[in-house]
Amino acid sequence: MRQASAPSSHPLWRDGIDSLSLPALTSDLDCDVAIIGGGFSGLWSAFHLLHFDSSLSIVVFESEEIGFGASGRNGGWVSADYPVDLATLARRYPTKDTQGFAELLAKGVDEIGEIAREIAPRARFRKSGSLSFATHERQLQRLRDSVDQRHQLLTYEETQSKVAIPSAIGGLFTENCATVNPRGLLLDLAGYLQSRGVLIFERSFATHYDDGPPSNDGGLWVNDFRVSAHWKILATEAFTPKSREQIPLYSLMIATRPLSAKEQAALQWTPGLAIAEATNNVNYAQFSADFRIALGGRGARYPFAGHLDRALESDTRTHRNLSEMIHKWFPQLGGSDQHSSIDVTHHWGGPIAIRRNWESRICVDHRKGLARLGGYVGDGLTMSFVAARAVAEEIVTGENPLAEMPISTDCSKAKKWPIEPFRYIGANALISSIARLDESEEAGRQSPTGRFLKRLIGR
Numbered sequence: 001m002r003q004a005s006a007p008s009s010h011p012l013w014r015d016g017i018d019s020l021s022l023p024a025l026t027s028d029l030d031c032d033v034a035i036i037g038g039g040f041s042g043l044w045s046a047f048h049l050l051h052f053d054s055s056l057s058i059v060v061f062e063s064e065e066i067g068f069g070a071s072g073r074n075g076g077w078v079s080a081d082y083p084v085d086l087a088t089l090a091r092r093y094p095t096k097d098t099q100g101f102a103e104l105l106a107k108g109v110d111e112i113g114e115i116a117r118e119i120a121p122r123a124r125f126r127k128s129g130s131l132s133f134a135t136h137e138r139q140l141q142r143l144r145d146s147v148d149q150r151h152q153l154l155t156y157e158e159t160q161s162k163v164a165i166p167s168a169i170g171g172l173f174t175e176n177c178a179t180v181n182p183r184g185l186l187l188d189l190a191g192y193l194q195s196r197g198v199l200i201f202e203r204s205f206a207t208h209y210d211d212g213p214p215s216n217d218g219g220l221w222v223n224d225f226r227v228s229a230h231w232k233i234l235a236t237e238a239f240t241p242k243s244r245e246q247i248p249l250y251s252l253m254i255a256t257r258p259l260s261a262k263e264q265a266a267l268q269w270t271p272g273l274a275i276a277e278a279t280n281n282v283n284y285a286q287f288s289a290d291f292r293i294a295l296g297g298r299g300a301r302y303p304f305a306g307h308l309d310r311a312l313e314s315d316t317r318t319h320r321n322l323s324e325m326i327h328k329w330f331p332q333l334g335g336s337d338q339h340s341s342i343d344v345t346h347h348w349g350g351p352i353a354i355r356r357n358w359e360s361r362i363c364v365d366h367r368k369g370l371a372r373l374g375g376y377v378g379d380g381l382t383m384s385f386v387a388a389r390a391v392a393e394e395i396v397t398g399e400n401p402l403a404e405m406p407i408s409t410d411c412s413k414a415k416k417w418p419i420e421p422f423r424y425i426g427a428n429a430l431i432s433s434i435a436r437l438d439e440s441e442e443a444g445r446q447s448p449t450g451r452f453l454k455r456l457i458g459r
């Protein structure tokens with residue numbers, strides 16, 4: 001029997017898309033806007049700033065390389081999903097425009113598509129919607145409860161016609177989702193920004209960005225060089241220095257070898273369709289443009305004190321669970337003992353940032369000349385686009401375009417996570433309770449914790 005070689009531990013998306021190899025900052029510098037972080041939040045901020053005022057001098061500083069963070073490692077769902085459901089948002093912000101917010105995100109998917117078609121061919125943007133499928137009655141009930149004007153319930157036959165998952169008994173479909181190669185989108189976006197005069201430095205680590213207004217010499221230091229900027233935008237997501245405002249959790253992914261034509265025929269997977277099982281834990285997949293199953297999920301433990309630990313990017317248990325999921329979802333691909341016969345060629349992971357209320361944050365402090373955006377949980381591709389546009393608009397016009405939206409723009413009111421060790425105990429108890437809840441549901445057992453967990457995670 002052929003022995004499969006060990007999976008590569010770099011993201012699938014790196015294959016064939018070389019790093020940009022940009023220079024590091026080696027001298028002092030003046031600019032209008034300094035952006036810290038070279039992921040989607042940082043690059044979309046530069047993109048929108050140029051749109052609002054093309055005369056601005058904009059510089060991006062990335063401590064590693066463009067795409068090092070979650071933006072280069074994610075599942076490639078460009079979706080209108082938000083970690084907190086609309087009903088919960090409406091309860092939290094009774095006077096705000098919750099439907100308008102959902103529309104803004106849905107429109108964001110199409111706007112990213114238009115931009116990708118123009119400037120990012122390597123994104124391979126394909127919009128075919130997303131399907132959340134149920135494999136038992138409790139999941140199906142959850143899907144029924146989620147039907148709204150953008151999400152429609154599918155019968156067994158309708159679900160199977162989108163992708164052949166023999167155990168799926170029904171599904172929930174929305175057209176507001178596309179799939180991409182995220183690294184292709186990000187690096188092509190970086191190339192476009194450079195062509196428009198944005199300076200991007202890699203291996204350029206920024207410090208002291210929160211020290212006060214530029215006029216007080218509260219400035220920015222990058223690689224020990226002084227950067228004078230009227231505005232600083234902090235776009236460092238889970239890599240933001242430890243604070244109690246957010247915690248990092250690891251999200252993990254695997255990708256298979258390209259499937260043969262016969263195997264593809266057995267899946268009947270609508271090209272570009274994103275899929276997820278309606279579990280309480282997050283398990284999702286896309287079928288890549290080069291015919292691989294790229295499947296992701298959570299479950300790795302929270303690291304004590306939020307200390308980022310690269311070992312958690314290859315959490316063996318979570319990667320094994322993801323592998324087994326391929327067999328569970330697609331038994332027609334063959335295999336035995338819960339293992340699919342399809343080799344896994346890549347496994348990787350990365351940190352996402354979670355705020356106490358599971359909402360994103362967009363804060364613009366005019367006194368300090370400092371804007372912050374992030375806290376997207378696992379839904380950052382579209383939200384970073386929307387958040388970056390809001391930040392750019394407020395910096396250029398002074399107006400907050402999201403004033404009527406159910407999103408907090410006052411960072412001073414951020415709810416904090418508990419101190420350690422309570423945070424460690426609580427976060428890991430939450431992770432294992434969600435996994436146990438899925439097991440109970442699958443076994444047809446009632447779980448007393450279900451409603452409580454739903455409140456905790458805002459869904």
Ligand SMILES: Cc1cc2nc3c(=O)[nH]c(=O)nc-3n(C[C@H](O)[C@H](O)[C@H](O)COP(=O)(O)OP(=O)(O)OC[C@H]3O[C@@H](n4cnc5c(N)ncnc54)[C@H](O)[C@@H]3O)c2cc1C
Pocket residue numbers: 036037038039040041042061062063064065067068069070071072073074075076077078079204205206207235236237238239240251252253296348349350351352373374376377378379380381382384
């Ligand atoms: C495995 C995984 C799967 C995911 N799947 C999806 C998905 O399918 N759809 C979706 O919408 N979202 C998904 N997400 C979430 C999404 O990827 C993120 O929300 C989004 O990429 C965040 O972008 P960002 O630019 O804010 O942060 P990042 O991409 O993390 O970028 C932050 C950057 O800041 C840099 N940095 C940090 N500190 C400094 C400093 N002091 N100086 C200079 N640079 C600094 C870091 O090196 C990093 O590159 C996933 C995330 C992961 C990890």
